Amino acid sequence: MNFSFRHLFIYLTFALSIFKSNAHELASPSGQLKLYFSLNEQGTPVYSLDYKGKPVIKPSKLGLELTENVHALHSLYDKFRIIDGNQNTFEETWQPIWGETKDIQNKYNELAVTLEQEGSERKLIIRFRLFDDGLGFRYEFPQQKKLVYFTIKEERTQFAMTGDHIAHWIPGDYDTQEYNYTTSKLSEIRGLMGKSYEEGNVSQTSFSPTGVQTSLMLKSNDGIYINLHEAACINYSTMHLNLDDKNFIFESWLTPDSHGDKGKMQAPCTSPWRTIIVSDDARDILASNMTYNLNEPNKIEDVSWIKPTKYIGVWWEMISGKSSWAYTEEYPSVQLGITDFNKAKPNKSHGANNTNVKRHIDFAAKHGFDAVLVEGWNIGWEDWFGNDKDYVFDFVTPYPDFDLKGLNEYAQSKGVKLMMHHETSASIRNYERHIDTAYRLMKQYGYDAVKSGYVGKILPLGEHHYSQWTNNHYQFAVEKAADYQIMVNAHEAVRPTGIARTWPNLIGNESARGTEYHAFGGIHPNHVTILPFTRLIGGPMDYTPGIFQMDLTNGAHVNSTLANQLALYVTMYSPLQMAADFPENYERFLDAFQFIKDVALDWDESKYLEAEPGQFLTIVRKAKGKNDWFLGSVCGENGHTANIDFGFLDAGKTYEATIYADAPEAHYLTNPQAYVIKKIKVTNKSKLTQRAAPGGGFAISIIPIQK
């Protein structure tokens, strides 16, 4: 069926439906998006979405399948009738605790359809919120007698595409998102699935040859950008998408528990929001705040302790093979409380030793960093991985060469904080058993942020990183941290879904392939041009940029130019930014390092100057409470020439722009460290054409000249 025919079909259906009172239509505030909702002949809810008068989501079914052992009637996807349909409008402007802009507008028209199922008398509300940048909808299960506790066998939410779109996708996996993206047509996913898994090196829980993860970035042949994801995934398992690649229909595929079930529900409750961000301009996808808007407002009263943080760390040296997390190699395994580390023979390569940490504190203090992350400070790293070890860390006992008290005092005397590290080895219960004690220890010594990690198989076995039980853990850890006034940066946890609006102490997540994979031999140069369209839709990423030395101790090569690394501080928005390389590498390139020192962490304004996922993006941001602007531009392996219009600057002011750019001979593979730094004066009339090398980029600081 071609588009116009299909469109006609919808309208006919709609007209008939109105007659039967089973259809609704909703327009976004500007009218450019239109939602159609109806029940089909089976009483199955169906929605579709138009953008500027053209279909972007074809008629797609909604509903859930329940397990039969709980209810004789396992369908919650048909035999419905509409018993109520309410429309509302909403508008507010709220101020994030940290963010890309000072203000966020939250404006939508809402349709809440109440359905009742014939035979079961069960009620289901489907709530649609239609913004100008997209659609969010969720299932709501109101309190009722015929649907109290229930188990989801599968959610049956469809997203029917209008054609064989281009997708930037990572393969389905219940336990990791740390993949390179594959860019292909939908019809090519099946053929490329095997190769896409090869790009991973952690767990691989394939469930379908056409199963992919969200946030999924799509582009139609006629130039419509579509992003599929979810918002406010709380007490629910993570949604994957399974593609019917004959008809280009995605359907939700939730992460199972150990029994293969997909969710334990108790009404009243809701599903997360399913989100569809739509525009014919890729920059609008980057600018969208819909995911945050669909989350609840901030629940933390006193937010004075939540602070954007720029940090260095004793970390890259372990990642790149120069030093070790572990303290000793004397024993085949260690047992907390039994192994006496004071008597153990040190391995001489332990990174988290007093001398090395002090060196980092000194460097941080000298260059104005807020904090120093130290990994490998606590006992247990000798056999922390791959052993299904339950009592793997206690999160409170330092190795003999790490003076917990002394180092914190030293750091504080220098105006720097240490950043805590809690690797859990995915032993969830063990972490929860120790989490109060661990957080208390942090407060005792003055730590205000923790990087937590969930590497490896979830214990107890049977649960997954993205199953409801484990998602509940991440949420528990964040909320408990808020009680202790601790900021959380969780690695290997579930990818964010805008929850940081509600819990702004969740200042970072990994949940995608981060810089460390350069050391593990594989990040595609175009990766950083895709992440802002996918992983960053749900919240900031602790991407840990700033690598200046591209050839690593372990023989790996960082597929990026030095200038590209600088640009990431702007293009990869995060209130938490690491300068990941060694102090000695920064000291070799202090002129370039200056940008990392200068760049802001929190912003009043952000302008998305140009963007094409997989190819390039250029973003400029205005520092919070200042007139300083910072611009970043990155590109993939084809390189890119940007045309920048400085019209975003205040009229009548002159600024000094310091341009950190790839040198003409730069190339991410052969000559990544070739950069040039140039200072020019600019006003709001200025224009600049700036070239970026393959895998390169450029960064510009734009500081008003005081008169």
Next chain:
Amino acid sequence: MNFSFRHLFIYLTFALSIFKSNAHELASPSGQLKLYFSLNEQGTPVYSLDYKGKPVIKPSKLGLELTENVHALHSLYDKFRIIDGNQNTFEETWQPIWGETKDIQNKYNELAVTLEQEGSERKLIIRFRLFDDGLGFRYEFPQQKKLVYFTIKEERTQFAMTGDHIAHWIPGDYDTQEYNYTTSKLSEIRGLMGKSYEEGNVSQTSFSPTGVQTSLMLKSNDGIYINLHEAACINYSTMHLNLDDKNFIFESWLTPDSHGDKGKMQAPCTSPWRTIIVSDDARDILASNMTYNLNEPNKIEDVSWIKPTKYIGVWWEMISGKSSWAYTEEYPSVQLGITDFNKAKPNKSHGANNTNVKRHIDFAAKHGFDAVLVEGWNIGWEDWFGNDKDYVFDFVTPYPDFDLKGLNEYAQSKGVKLMMHHETSASIRNYERHIDTAYRLMKQYGYDAVKSGYVGKILPLGEHHYSQWTNNHYQFAVEKAADYQIMVNAHEAVRPTGIARTWPNLIGNESARGTEYHAFGGIHPNHVTILPFTRLIGGPMDYTPGIFQMDLTNGAHVNSTLANQLALYVTMYSPLQMAADFPENYERFLDAFQFIKDVALDWDESKYLEAEPGQFLTIVRKAKGKNDWFLGSVCGENGHTANIDFGFLDAGKTYEATIYADAPEAHYLTNPQAYVIKKIKVTNKSKLTQRAAPGGGFAISIIPIQK
């Protein structure tokens, strides 16, 4: 092979083995038990056991099977050679914090055989401890390079019986032991398995048509009593026994995790002890302390707060259908932190209300009880069961009609304590999340003991009540309670294995069919004559005796006479004893109630006067630090006439014996409340013939007459 032939065979094997240095022999201190150990032609460890020169365990294989995904060599049961064999003797006398006797002798000869496996170079130690009352042995995995982390697929420990013994058994189940016992020949187990499950009413995870649980009580045709169980089951899954009913060989069958694996191990570590208690006198099985002796000594330094406790409770009224745990029936379900119980409509039947609790406190104070258990005091009981509900209780928030502070103050003003109740609904993580807060609340209000409960399916699903992960939880809860100086009485937890020697704050467990099942329609009259030979081998049971009113509100009948109920306070040893019936029922029979008030909880001596599992047992005990003796005798449905010799009394002293006995017309079914109380004078020369009715018994208090 008949016995004599078989015996000859062993000795031949043994003689040959010595030649090859692969055989060992060990005698118990008195010499009445003899252990033989050797390797067979496959290099598989084999042991056998003789009692008074006759085989009691035929040659039985030992070893473990590991998962293949961890190690190429999954066998840890063959290709061994003996590289060391050490014999030791040990003797000590220790004093339990509470117990059946003041002193416990721990005397054994030990054989530790170190084995090395050809091809794998893995080392395994099998340690045998041979006492005069039985054999304990375990696997020890010393620290080594070739066996560090490993996963047990199955333990392959055999117990080869010498014939078609009589067994008192309950069917295999990974989640409950709350069954009636079936008494049958081994060859009849298969045919009776289906019926044995019908006796259960909780979860049924059958794994084999001949799978049974331990502690298993057996009797050979030639009158040898054999008890199979385990000691010190810590960080290991619970052992069941699977019977080869052609050859009468039991083999270990561990409780699986969600992946079907049976144990995650890290060397150095050990298995629990596998125990075989043996005697030709059933009374010796009751007197055996081998299970405690195989556990580690007490680890709690200050034990002043661990006190035997006699208590009543707001409990039987819920069990018997007279009142409810829940406060309201207004909502189809409740959500902690969301449902406002202050605004909820009370259901009028809530048992844990201020008036009722005060009435119980008054009764406890009047009659000298230590404590009052109150169940249903905390929010969440409306939908606590069967919903796989994760956040089911918070363990700290009382219902509006339960004045936590006021009631505790009232109780303390009367010299009585309230006993805490933590039903977890088997939501393990939720309990661990709240356990610190919950224990702290207890200390704040003066609670010193908690009854915990684990009703329903373990959450997260996939784990079982007796899997390693869950066993680790019970241990965690007990050890953490010790930190808070709290005594634990855990219901629906794993059956005990003598751990109370090490952690004497574990003052009780349920872990078998207790009195509550009378209200659920089914305890066989012979049940209480079997429990001391099975469930009580590992530790005390909170059996909750003392029911005086046999016809219950819910229509059920208690299959016991009133006199039998009194005798249980002696025959079912526990430092924690409940008087489970309503105050008003005790007030109807105050003369009989006097025995419950008088009976001691802690003992200097215990004499097992006569015993036959399934038929009768008579026990007399001397109160701790006093000259008071208390005697209990119970029997099954055939009734019993006991001949009691008072020779255990001090010579030259006269005692007043108050006999609480079944009246001649008493019968557990038709006339359970017919009892007679008689006072006589006795000395150590006295003898008494005393009849007990079907399902009956008698109790005697024997108090020295002061001159």
